[in-house]
Amino acid sequence: MxxxxxxxxxxxxxxxxxxxxxxxxxxxxxxxxxxxxxxxxxxxxxxxxxxxxxxxxxxxxxxxxxxxxxxxxxxxxxxxxxxxxxxxxxxxxxxxxxxxxxxxxxxxxxxxxxxxxxxxxxxxxxxxxxxxxxxxxxxxxxxxxxxxxxxxxxxxxxxxxxxxxxxxxxxxxxxxxxxxxxxxxxxxxxxxxxxxxxxxxxxxxxxxxxxxxxxxxxxxxxIRVPPVDWKPAGWTPAATSQNRMISRNHVHIDQALKTPQFYLIWLVLFLNVTAGIGILGQASVMIQESFKNTVTAAAAAGFVGLLSLFNMGGRFVWASASDWIGRKNTYFIFFALGAVLYYLVPGFAASGHIALFVLAYCVILTMYGGGFATVPAYLADMFGTAFVGGIHGRLLTAWAAAGVAGPVLVNYIRAYEVAHGVAKADAYTMTVHIMAVLLVVGFVCNLLVKRVDDRHHMTDAQLAKGA
The missing domain is CATH 1.20.1250.20 (MFS general substrate transporter like domains)
Incomplete structure (x- = not known):
């Protein structure tokens, strides 16, 4: 089609x-x-x-x-x-x-x-x-x-x-x-x-x-677009049709908003970004307060730069890996591994293991970036390619919402903890544990994503009219 x-x-x-x-x-x-x-x-x-x-x-x-x-x-x-x-x-x-x-x-x-x-x-x-x-x-x-x-x-x-x-x-x-x-x-x-x-x-x-x-x-x-019915040499859609999560049909942009899959993937992106963006914004302060008198401001700046590199690299590595293991499985890894790492991070800080602390957050940031890069392909798998650009645009409202929720969670919970006598080095423990819980919720949302029902698919006549 x-x-x-x-x-x-x-x-x-x-x-x-x-x-x-x-x-x-x-x-x-x-x-x-x-x-x-x-x-x-x-x-x-x-x-x-x-x-x-x-x-x-x-x-x-x-x-x-x-x-x-x-x-x-x-x-x-x-x-x-x-x-x-x-x-x-x-x-x-x-x-x-x-x-x-x-x-x-x-x-x-x-x-x-x-x-x-x-x-x-x-x-x-x-x-x-x-x-x-x-x-x-x-x-x-x-x-x-x-x-x-x-x-x-x-x-x-x-x-x-x-x-x-x-x-x-x-x-x-x-x-x-x-x-x-x-x-x-x-x-x-x-x-x-x-x-x-x-x-x-x-x-x-x-x-x-x-x-x-x-x-x-x-x-x-x-920029160029491919001609109608173009496909790479040696590749046929039948080769991937066995994967029921990759649709060969198309869903109209307005109809996509009537499917549970759109809102589940919206939550998947929202929860994955929320768990990463708040930490990214406070990374310098967080590592200095977690390892007081050990990590200097210059070293903290280096930590921020390192996170940026892993954020960037994760966008390509994880999105490419999703072609082999599937989009849904990729997000399962994001949520399961991310939750475990967030749970372990306070222990790394308390025991003074800076290397493990840095490594954990670097891995977390690869999955934060990977979430952005993998979601367009996830949408194309679910809704087809006819309107994926517009559907992706509407899904990015999850990014805007997470951009507010993530920093608010990190900043206000930390402020609450410090105001109630918790040492600054320990003030992020509750925050990262909440992030771990959010990732567990994301795991469940991803688990609920199923193939889009046939009634949402466009007919050949609708495709021809551009309806």
Whole structure:
């Protein structure tokens, strides 16, 4: 059964940004598609490095130190929060549009929004109007983040029906690694543009906005979709049809929201991300308080960097492994192994085993990143490929919810424990045990995921009409 989102026809006569114009010609190598996706994801991954601007932005007027008229860190914190909110909103609500217009127009729109958001923010810094930073990076840039995140996913899945996990893992690994490029680059640019009258942030925003626009546009121009009924040489759907968890049918984006599978996978992603994101945000403080007078601030920074590497690597390794062991089994490992490690971590800290403590959290962070990269293939297995981009976009609301729940659990439970006399070194014990319980709940949710009922599948006539 062919997908309505894999157009056919003569692409040479179609408008350049139309979906028809992106249909690959004979001889096109599918291995050209992952670099196009990476060109986008490595750019939008900058979001994880935005904190490098917070300190300098508090000194825009004072230059060497904050003045009375400079922005506060609390005011600046809303920039990133808005970006994540609009990432989730744009990914969720632009799903149908993405499937209708195709990846090239969506990726180019993402380039315009993300690059343009930096330029608006640069104007905000120059005029010292924080509302322009909220609008620029937070709203416009956030929309670019969401569109850029989901736009290559469905295309990769269609090009790699035999390796769905590996393909999406390659792209989403880029989002995890984008900050590793953006952080030192941003610092170097600010130092280059710093002067007696400028902190260098506005100029850096302009350079980044232009650079990211160019890179993302290159990705948009390079992207291609496969022709109708295309499949890799030597591969047939019958080879995987024995796995009842991999559907050869398609479910409409609106119909997917009427299935229990969507909400169970929503909970699977939400619980997996909640268990990791709160710890990731407090990693530096946590290891210093757990090993007081042993771990320095510099060593803690190294720990954070190590977690980032494992977060990035886990996106590719686990997603690729899921092609062999299955998506459901991959999440079983995430939840079972994660729960055990969270339960053991306080004991490692209490006994002074820093190496085991670090190793446990590194493994946990591989599964945190792996959860992001594996879920698009999980959705394609359950709902088919016709609307997987839009369905994935709506599922990312779980990320937004976990982005609130994880830090709240870690920060408020720790504060409660310390306020009631618990030593700081022991204040995370209850938190990580709660995380272990959440992962057990996630294990049960994953266990309940079954094959989508036939009544939700689209007919050939509906596919042909694009209904």
């Amino acid at each position: 062919s997908s309505i989102t894999e157009p056919s026809g003569n692409s040479g006569s179609a408008p350049f940004f139309s979906k028809q114009a992106t249909v690959a010609k004979p001889g096109f190598s599918r291995w050209m598609v992952p670099p196009a996706a990476l060109a986008v994801h490595l750019c939008i991954g900058q979001a994880y490095a935005f904190s490098v601007f917070n300190g300098p932005l508090t000194k825009v007027i004072g230059i060497t130190q904050s003045s009375a008229d400079d922005w506060s860190l609390t005011s600046l914190g809303w920039i990133f929060s808005l970006a994540i909110v609009f990432l989730g909103l744009s990914a969720a609500f632009a799903g149908k549009w993405l499937e209708r217009v195709g990846p090239r127009r969506t990726m180019f729109t993402a380039a315009c929004c993300f690059g343009g958001g930096f330029l608006v923010s640069a104007l905000g810094v120059y005029l010292h109007q924080i509302v322009l930073l909220y609008l620029g990076y937070g709203v416009i840039g956030g929309i670019g983040l969401g569109l850029g995140y989901v736009s290559p996913v469905s295309t990769l899945i269609r090009w790699f029906p035999d390796r769905r996990g590996m393909a999406t893992g390659m792209a989403i690994m880029g989002f995890g690694g984008g900050a590793m490029i953006a952080a030192p680059l941003s610092v170097a640019l600010m130092n280059h543009f710093r002067s007696a009258t400028s902190i260098g942030v506005a100029e850096t925003f302009v350079v980044l906005g232009i650079a990211y626009f160019i890179s993302m546009t290159i990705g948009a121009l390079a």
